[in-house]
Amino acid sequence: MEEYLDIRDEHGNVTGEVKARSLVHRDGDLHGTSHVWIVRKNGKNGYDILLQKRCEGKDSFPGSYDISSAGHIPAGNDYLESAVRELKEELGITVDPKDLRFLGMHKGEVKAEFYGNLFHNHEMSAIFILEKDVKEGELCLQKEEVDSVLWIDYRECLEKMRDKTLRHCIFEDEFETLGENLGILDKKRQMKGSQRL
Numbered sequence: 001m002e003e004y005l006d007i008r009d010e011h012g013n014v015t016g017e018v019k020a021r022s023l024v025h026r027d028g029d030l031h032g033t034s035h036v037w038i039v040r041k042n043g044k045n046g047y048d049i050l051l052q053k054r055c056e057g058k059d060s061f062p063g064s065y066d067i068s069s070a071g072h073i074p075a076g077n078d079y080l081e082s083a084v085r086e087l088k089e090e091l092g093i094t095v096d097p098k099d100l101r102f103l104g105m106h107k108g109e110v111k112a113e114f115y116g117n118l119f120h121n122h123e124m125s126a127i128f129i130l131e132k133d134v135k136e137g138e139l140c141l142q143k144e145e146v147d148s149v150l151w152i153d154y155r156e157c158l159e160k161m162r163d164k165t166l167r168h169c170i171f172e173d174e175f176e177t178l179g180e181n182l183g184i185l186d187k188k189r190q191m192k193g194s195q196r197l
Contacts, residue, residue, distance in 0.1 A: 012124040028120035032073035034083035040133040053147040061169035079126035092140025100128040
């Protein structure tokens, strides 16, 4: 069953136009998504980040590592509501909305081709942080969406993203903003995106 999304203007406000998800990605319309980064403190004076590995059957970026939990905002829904729902659907994690710390908004755009079709993703995302030490084996993964999950040290993950040894579909500037918020990256270092840690 096709999902319908609200089309948004450059400021992220809904325009009143609603469109099928497949057409939104074909035409590159700006739409809303919610991103939840699950983090836990580690013994390296930093944080581990939970990544999900997308199923091979996904219509975009199959088999790539992605944000802990992310999803489109269905027409008529809001960012926080969708973030809570996606955590439950994708990972089996039930949270109170107050458990999610709002980090900010991020606008991202990527063009690619999958299965011979153009994929033009243009999204306005609300970013949230959930600090929770979840055990991989205790999660209930949505088999149509998530192949597996992986805890990885933030610095190691960023380095693997930059040297292209991690197959992923994460916006690097969003990941850097997360690192700054967690106190791992400072602003000066974040702005020098090519500098290694």
